[in-house]
Amino acid sequence: MPEDDLPDYRTDRSGWVPGGAPLRVVRARTVDDVRNTLAAAHRDGTPVVTRGAGTGLAGAASAGSGTIVLDVSGLDRILHLDPVDAIARVEPGVITADLDRAAAAHGLFFAPDPGSVAICTVGGNIATNAGGLRATRYGVTRDSVLALDVVLADGRLIRVGRQTVKGVAGLDLTALIVGSEGTLGVVVGATLRLLPRPRQVATAAAYFATVADAAKASIALAAGGLRPSVVELVDGRTLAAIDALRGTAHAGTGDAFLLVQADGFGAAEEIDAVAGVLGRTATSVRTTLDPDTAAALAAARRDALPAIEAKGPVLIEDIAVPRSRLGEAFDEVHRIAAETGTDIHVFAHAADGNLHPIIRTGDDPAAAHRAADRIFALALDLGGTVAAEHGVGALKRSWMERELGPDVLALQRRIKEIFDPTGILNPGKAL
Numbered sequence: 530m531p532e533d534d535l536p537d538y539r540t541d542r543s544g545w546v547p548g549g550a551p552l553r554v555v556r557a558r559t560v561d562d563v564r565n566t567l568a569a570a571h572r573d574g575t576p577v578v579t580r581g582a583g584t585g586l587a588g589a590a591s592a593g594s595g596t597i598v599l600d601v602s603g604l605d606r607i608l609h610l611d612p613v614d615a616i617a618r619v620e621p622g623v624i625t626a627d628l629d630r631a632a633a634a635h636g637l638f639f640a641p642d643p644g645s646v647a648i649c650t651v652g653g654n655i656a657t658n659a660g661g662l663r664a665t666r667y668g669v670t671r672d673s674v675l676a677l678d679v680v681l682a683d684g685r686l687i688r689v690g691r692q693t694v695k696g697v698a699g700l701d702l703t704a705l706i707v708g709s710e711g712t713l714g715v716v717v718g719a720t721l722r723l724l725p726r727p728r729q730v731a732t733a734a735a736y737f738a739t740v741a742d743a744a745k746a747s748i749a750l751a752a753g754g755l756r757p758s759v760v761e762l763v764d765g766r767t768l769a770a771i772d773a774l775r776g777t778a779h780a781g782t783g784d785a786f787l788l789v790q791a792d793g794f795g796a797a798e799e800i801d802a803v804a805g806v807l808g809r810t811a812t813s814v815r816t817t818l819d820p821d822t823a824a825a826l827a828a829a830r831r832d833a834l835p836a837i838e839a840k841g842p843v844l845i846e847d848i849a850v851p852r853s854r855l856g857e858a859f860d861e862v863h864r865i866a867a868e869t870g871t872d873i874h875v876f877a878h879a880a881d882g883n884l885h886p887i888i889r890t891g892d893d894p895a896a897a898h899r900a901a902d903r904i905f906a907l908a909l910d911l912g913g914t915v916a917a918e919h920g921v922g923a924l925k926r927s928w929m930e931r932e933l934g935p936d937v938l939a940l941q942r943r944i945k946e947i948f949d950p951t952g953i954l955n956p957g958k959a960l
């Protein structure tokens with residue numbers, strides 16, 4: 530790769546820079562490259578920051594002075610795809626959308642679908658336990674991981690998990706490594722579960738007079754026994770930002786937008802039932818089975834982040850609350866915006882209670898960070914979490930003790946010491 534095309538290894542998509550430049554970058558091509566790098570770093574006590582595509586939003590892959598960056602994006606082969614067992618064996622640098630495309634050739638799909646699916650790696654998804662739009666029905670990345678090949682801090686290669694759908698032998702170290710943000714080992718291979726690709730996707734798009742109405746409607750879907758694959762809520766400020774970017778008229782149609790999709794057998798029937806529930810309080814509801822019309826309706830969700838980012842630099846936050854408290858969380862975030870004088874847009878994976886408050890940093894980054902801290906406190910007060918799907922990284926580490934409590938955090942740090950006795954794996958991140 531030409532020097533100019535190399536990523537800026539000092540940061541990830543959060544923009545957080547720890548300071549200084551890394552000692553060196555190892556661009557691994559083989560498992561032995563990873564093993565040799567870690568064995569030497571372990572001997573010398575040199576910190577190692579593993580990196581996939583660097584699309585993380587928590588500073589977890591940001592590398593500061595004195596570190597070795599271990600870039601595993603070049604380990605990017607799909608090794609085996611078995612349509613009968615419905616599994617894929619992959620290297621960690623495979624781009625998530627490429628795996629899904631390969632699965633599609635066999636009538637299968639890879640369920641995790643973060644918004645960054647076209648640019649992030651499967652290894653990064655595993656290390657952050659990434660979620661996505663379809664998580665409400667198909668779960669998060671952990672639910673799709675059967676087995677992992679992991680290089681430990683001292684260079685040893687272990688295999689955890691199984692190639693079968695069932696299996697209960699021993700403690701579940703696979704689940705432990707998923708979401709560990711490069712602090713327990715380096716994932717160099719994964720066996721992933723694939724699912725039958727839905728034959729049909731049905732879409733409903735509804736506008737509401739208030740975000741509280743939209744939040745209540747999203748909860749009413751579950752209460753009505755419906756289980757759509759996508760339930761996305763977009764607030765009025767975000768709709769206005771999309772209008773400014775695209776010349777659309779969403780904000781004039783309502784102060785909140787809900788996108789719902791059902792898939793698989795019975796999708797059309799389910800979306801009719803969804804429309805019935807939404808229609809009780811929505812100002813308008815449209816449904817479609819046509820993919821092009823669905824793509825047009827989904828634009829009010831798809832364009833949300835680009836439209837907000839077009840207004841200037843932002844902090845992208847990621848909290849979750851019990852979904853019964855979603856409306857309360859939206860109202861409180863808007864109140865925090867008013868009280869801190871910050872510009873906050875919110876969209877949400879509503880069925881998961883997962884809100885993304887996007888805070889414009891503008892002329893006063895300190896106010897934006899104060900607002901973020903209040904949002905984290907709000908998440909905990911409502912019985913939720915400060916880190917729903919983007920990881921803890923460096924940026925939310927100070928909140929870990931408050932969320933986990935001192936005993937659980939101490940236990941987690943002792944587990945890390947077993948995996949990484951000299952503390953070389955992504956120190957200062959996650960735990």
Ligand SMILES: Cc1cc2nc3c(=O)[nH]c(=O)nc-3n(C[C@H](O)[C@H](O)[C@H](O)COP(=O)(O)OP(=O)(O)OC[C@H]3O[C@@H](n4cnc5c(N)ncnc54)[C@H](O)[C@@H]3O)c2cc1C
Nearest residue numbers: 581582583584585589643644645650652653656660711716
């Ligand atoms: C536009 C946009 C939309 C996004 N939407 C979503 C979303 O909907 N849901 C979501 O969950 N996230 C989302 N993200 C965040 C990000 O894409 C995910 O966190 C993704 O999983 C990171 O993958 P990556 O390859 O870029 O990892 P990186 O950013 O390179 O790394 C992330 C972490 O994983 C570790 N890591 C990477 N590879 C390995 C490995 N092989 N072994 C061990 N550790 C490793 C790194 O050390 C770091 O701690 C979004 C980001 C953007 C920019």
